Amino acid sequence: MLNIVIFGPPGSGKGTQSENLIKEYKLAHISTGDLLRKEISTNTQLGALAKSHMDKGELVPDNVIIDMIDSYLDKNFGKIEGVIFDGFPRTVAQAEALKNLLVEYKTKVNVTLNLEVPNEELMARMIERGKTSGRSDDNPETIKARLDVYEKQTKPVLDFYKKEGVVANIKGVGSIEGIFADIKKAVDAAK
Numbered sequence: 001m002l003n004i005v006i007f008g009p010p011g012s013g014k015g016t017q018s019e020n021l022i023k024e025y026k027l028a029h030i031s032t033g034d035l036l037r038k039e040i041s042t043n044t045q046l047g048a049l050a051k052s053h054m055d056k057g058e059l060v061p062d063n064v065i066i067d068m069i070d071s072y073l074d075k076n077f078g079k080i081e082g083v084i085f086d087g088f089p090r091t092v093a094q095a096e097a098l099k100n101l102l103v104e105y106k107t108k109v110n111v112t113l114n115l116e117v118p119n120e121e122l123m124a125r126m127i128e129r130g131k132t133s134g135r136s137d138d139n140p141e142t143i144k145a146r147l148d149v150y151e152k153q154t155k156p157v158l159d160f161y162k163k164e165g166v167v168a169n170i171k172g173v174g175s176i177e178g179i180f181a182d183i184k185k186a187v188d189a190a191k
């Protein structure tokens with residue numbers, strides 16, 4: 001299996017580059033943000049819980065997220081050749097849980113792609129995206145909270161994967177194609 005974590009602050013292009021990865025490699029794509037937004041749009045109980053956190057720019061509780069990933073792998077393992085994890089793991093507890101889950105399937109994270117983008121650029125991108133995305137969390141106040149949460153709760157995940165020796169740093173500024181060329185090199189080196 002080829003398992004990829006696409007990692008970076010909100011607005012760093014994880015979703016965009018995941019789309020490119022799917023086209024290039026035969027992998028399943030799990031975006032926890034997309035899964036949560038689906039729950040919200042279908043008015044489930046989980047969706048209501050998720051929305052109360054997402055609208056404040058806070059993380060949804062680890063157990064909710066880990067259960068989602070667990071049941072996805074349970075349903076799909078065996079049918080897939082690998083996974084792109086997008087927006088997950090976002091805490092060290094999630095990274096540890098993922099490691100344990102993947103061990104059960106005798107597999108692991110092969111590479112963590114760390115998209116590096118300066119904060120001013122992230123702000124500008126998300127404010128621009130907010131004009132068309134319809135995402136209620138793409139407004140200046142919530143964006144600031146999300147960047148803060150990223151620094152405090154999510155960045156430590158990078159150290160977790162550095163210890164595992166699987167981090168590839170990718171400069172996330174430039175053309176989408178240029179960034180993807182760097183991503184491809186890192187993925188092919190990890191295969």
Ligand code: ADP
Binds near residue numbers: 057
């Ligand atoms: P972005 O990377 O632009 O913030 P996402 O779609 O990945 O967009 O996430 C949107 C929101 O969904 C987050 O701010 C958070 O509230 C929630 N969320 C998504 N993934 C996770 C996760 N793995 N753990 C906790 N909360 C999450």
